[in-house]
Amino acid sequence: MYNKLPNGGIERQIRSFLKEKGYGRSRYDLREVDLVAVERPGWRQIFRFELDLRPPHSDPVHKIGIAFDDHRSHCEIQLLDSESDYRRVFGEWSEGMIVKRFSTNEYYPVRSLLGLCAIIAAVLALLLTFDL
Structure with a gap:
């Protein structure tokens, strides 16, 4: 089953993060924002997303993003170059959380x-x- 929940709050935080890094809205494509882990009672969540960056004067760059969101205090976002980097960070951040299982x-x-x-x-x- 596909994730049908709106992720507007985290998408705004990702867009704000990208703006701080110098990427205006026309400089990236944000796709597939997906909730992949949650800790009870739900304040702490981890999202995965795909991102195509278009830096000025260079070729587009594909990134895998991960966002750790604690609704009570902060949000941490990292842009990673590879699936193995993503799995490493996800493994560290998701310790003790309920993790999304992928359907066959x-x-x-x-x-x-x-x-x-x-x-x-x-x-x-x-x-x-x-x-x-």
């Missing part, structure tokens, strides 16, 4: 592709075995 249905296209490759390989093996 989210990986359905990958499973379908692997299944199709297996069928093609079996048909080719049969054709080669019987010289058809």
Whole structure:
């Protein structure tokens, strides 16, 4: 199931963070802001997001963002270069939190592709075995 909750508050904080870093609204594309961990009773949350930055006079840069939001006090945001960097920070920040589980249905296209490759390989093996 896809995350249908609005994330307007955290999106505003991410936009404010980017503005402080010198990125106006026309200099980035913010996508896929997703709640990925929460600590009871819900004040502390972690969000993941995708970001394409367009720095002046250089090529666009893809970043993976992570935001730790404590509604009572502060929000910390980091822009990371790789999935492994994201997993490292997420592992540190999400200790003791309730973490989103990913449905196997989210990986359905990958499973379908692997299944199709297996069928093609079996048909080719049969054709080669019987010289058809």
